Amino acid sequence: MKNEDVEVLTGGHSHPGQLIRIGDRVHRPMGPYSPSVHGYLRHLERAGFEGSPRVHGTDAQGREILDFVRGDVPCPPLPAWVATGRTLASVARLLRRLHDAAASYRAPADAVWHQPVPPREWAGTVVCHNDLVPDNVVCRNGLAVALIDFDLCAPVDPLWDVAVAIRHWLPVRDECDLERIHAGIRPGPRLALFCDEYGLPVTDRVRLLDAVMDCCVYAYDFVRAKAAEGHPAWVRAMAEGRCERHLRSVRWLRRHRGELQAWLV
Structure with a gap:
């Protein structure tokens, strides 16, 4: 070769x-x-x-x-098209297709999944991706076409997967942690767009922000656990203070929860 x-x-x-x-x-x-x-x-x-x-x-x-799935994988600094509603809607539709395809799968009893798994409150039987960060999504012409890096997949409530995606694609982040392309963008309309394009039922919209909050806390605990194991990437994340970003996201969500919830009803 x-x-x-x-x-x-x-x-x-x-x-x-x-x-x-x-x-x-x-x-x-x-x-x-x-x-x-x-x-x-x-x-x-x-x-x-x-x-x-x-x-x-x-x-x-x-x-x-x-x-090897060919296309554009958005990595920091994110390109401007990542912040468009067109791209966001395509991510929501792709995630829904994944969940529909996964609904008929039942993992064997002896299946082993990456640790730590999501919290027990979000346990379920549908195996989901659980790591829908932008650099795990392959896009073509600004539209999401495929997901990569399934290492964190595990059986959960699909709403957890939706919450993970929203946390990264809205994004749920303190203003000081936003990338330039997201500065000044109103999160409420983006939240509503994602839920509409995914087809999230009203009963799940009521629980969604709780799931997003738990995702932020889980991310903080995940980084700390991996750093304690001595994993170089996560040790570096801790040293650079990036772990604290997840706690700032929790505080941001508490401040904006009422505004966001209004877009879900």
Whole structure:
């Protein structure tokens, strides 16, 4: 294979510098949860969901082999189109298609998932992505077409997955933590747009902001737990004070909860 067909991919907190594209395949380190993730991805393929990478076994180094999904993956600093309603709506529709495809899947009793899992209050039977940050979404012409990095997938209430997506795509963040493209954007209309495009029922809209709040707290605890394990990326996040951003998000949500709830009724 020609050298130009091999590329070290940027991004990824869990395996920085270890994601290798070889032709139209990505070779990634495995975790104890990987076999369970592969079973889920194979179900999505059988269900006709086109927005996830296909699994192609493992290589001689024991790395998993997945499709390389071509497109634009928005990484910081985020491009301006990420803040458009058009892109946001496409993320909501893609997430709904994922949940519809996943609804018929029941994970085996011995399935292993990435730890720590979401809080018990949001337990469920639908295996969801659980990490819908912008750099896990592949876009083409400003529209979300696929999700990547399913390492955190696990059975939860799908509303948790919606809350994770809203936390990152609204975004739910203190003004001092916003990227330039989100400065001055009103969050309420974006929240309503996402819920409408996803088709979130009224009963779930009542609970949504509680889920978003819990997501912020979970993110804070997650970073601290991973840093305590000595994971370099999360140790660095703690040292740089990025973990505190999640607590600022909690305070931001408390300040703006009434305004946001008004857009959900």
